[in-house]
Amino acid sequence: MKTNPGQLSQLLRKGLAPVYLVSGDEPLLVQECCDQIRSAAKEAGFHDRLTFHADQQLDWNMVADEFNAMSLFAERRRIEIRLPTGKLGDGRAVLERVLAQPPEDIIVLLISSRLDAAETRRKWYKELQSKGVHVPVWPVDADKFQGWLQQRAGNRGLSLTRGALAMLAERLEGNLLAASQELDRLALLTNGNTIDEETVEQAVQDSSRFNGFELVTELLSGRAPHAGKMIGVLQQEGENPLGLLTVLSRDLNLLLELKTGENRTENPSAFFKKRGVFQPQRARALEQAARRLDPMQLHEAVKLCSQVDRAAKGFDELSPWHYLRDMSALLAARS
Template identity: 80%
Template sequence: MKTQPGQLPQLLKKGLASVYLISGDEPLLVQECCDQIRAAARKAGYQDRLTFHADNQLDWNTVADECNALSLFAEKRRIEIHLPTGKLGDGRRVLEQVLQAPPEDVILLLISARLDAAETKRKWYKELQGHGVHIPVWPVEAEKFPGWLQQRANAKELSLTRGALEILAERLEGNLLAASQELDRLALLTHGKTIDEETVEQAVQDSARFNGFELVTEILSGKAVHACRMIGVLEQEGENPLGLLTVLVRDLHLIAELKTALPRGENPAGFLKKRGVFQPKRSSAIQQAARRLSMSQVHQAINLCSYTDRAAKGFDDLPPWHYLRDLSAALAGPQNS
């Protein structure tokens, strides 16, 4: 079965499954889910732990032997396998066999990067769905981040003014680990007092973190102010813009297709899926942009992508981020023709 992180505590109260898969690219939330499972397992008597890392040196036969071995002292064990790439490779066959009949004295915990769609169609994953629990962990979206911060603050019994919450959200967006650490530090500094804007200004550094894919979505959504803030952070971090530029150009051409080549009566979401766009948020941003922008704005944006590409390769006096800011502004408005 598949469930959400927020439903895990109640699920664990009903009893332990034989296998858990925690997948995602948000380390703090993945770690917290794993810690809940570990605590429940220890409470149920699964004290011994074996840990494997699925790198090039891992012998999956060793994993199979440990899963199938009978303990001499009838000890219940936790076997954890870290999958840093989200790919099993040679481990698929082993997991298929183990998951067909999971051992009674073992709880298997798989800790993985985000799984791609192809991996979830494989036999091992289908076996896991039948015997265990998959908890996919997703990043907290920008518009939900202040609420997430407030919830965490409440759990730590911290009182924040509205202004303090706004500054925290701006400085910590996209970096949940830093956000959690800063809230812990504020709790130590303020000793139960209400935390105001001045306190946050003095105590909290700007630790916002973004990635290129998030920036592309914000640009296409017309959120120029937020996009420019993200550009500033990525520029300071020394990000190479060529990777996100490839995605942006591809999406701009999809927008042009939606405006000119979409067959009458065809669903835009289905049209985009045929072209490899499966993520709902990205699909929605492309569809909204196709409705909002004129063809001249789309062509202007593609031209600015060319300038950005030249600048990133050293053929322009201006930095590539300058043109990305111009592009964000160009795509922010309604149709201009």
């Protein structure tokens, strides 16, 4: 069956399904849905967890062995499998066997980017619809972001003036992960007081000298030396790279959309306005990048985004900041 994120908690209270699929391109909402499932599974006694990353290096025979081996033991466990491309690939046969006769001592959690449309026609997905739960997570539309931000603030007990809310919405540009982090920080700074525009402005001034939004602009502008300095500072300060990665991935895909297919002859300024890019600094950076970068560089940059994501989630020996430095060099090169 399918359910939306808002109905998930109610569904979990009724009992656990053997398999869950959470898919979407909003890291914050995907993470929160997964955390709800994990919490419910732990309460039901599924304490142990195994995690796999379904990239080209994953041996699905190892995953199958884990399913087979666990039936010999009394422990209740969770198997989490991340699908970074939205495709199950060689794992289809494994999941089909699991779904044909779901084990009682295992909860399976599949965590995917937006699910590839072809996968929804596969046998494994139809079996999952019958015996498990799919939670598709959709982006918050640009015109609804301010309302989402207001609701999120209210859930944290924060009261914002209309001006403060508009200022935050403009600065955050639809980045839900960064919005959540910013609201957490404002909650600590304001101690229950109403948040006005001056408070938001002061909070921005008191934040770290560099932030992820500025780094994205530097990367797109090809200013490698300054971008490298910012990467070092953000790494030292323990910044979460997933927030800036959401913005960077979105902008790179916008550039690819402009540089390929029927959009190649379109005026960059008009193209970005139609796609909701209104902030002058970001628009300038994108227009300059569109003139400077070719599709091959952009495709390579999108691949590096996947490596940053993988490393940030602990599936790579190298730091995500290592790959962001590679990104800096790639985007600084002339086509």
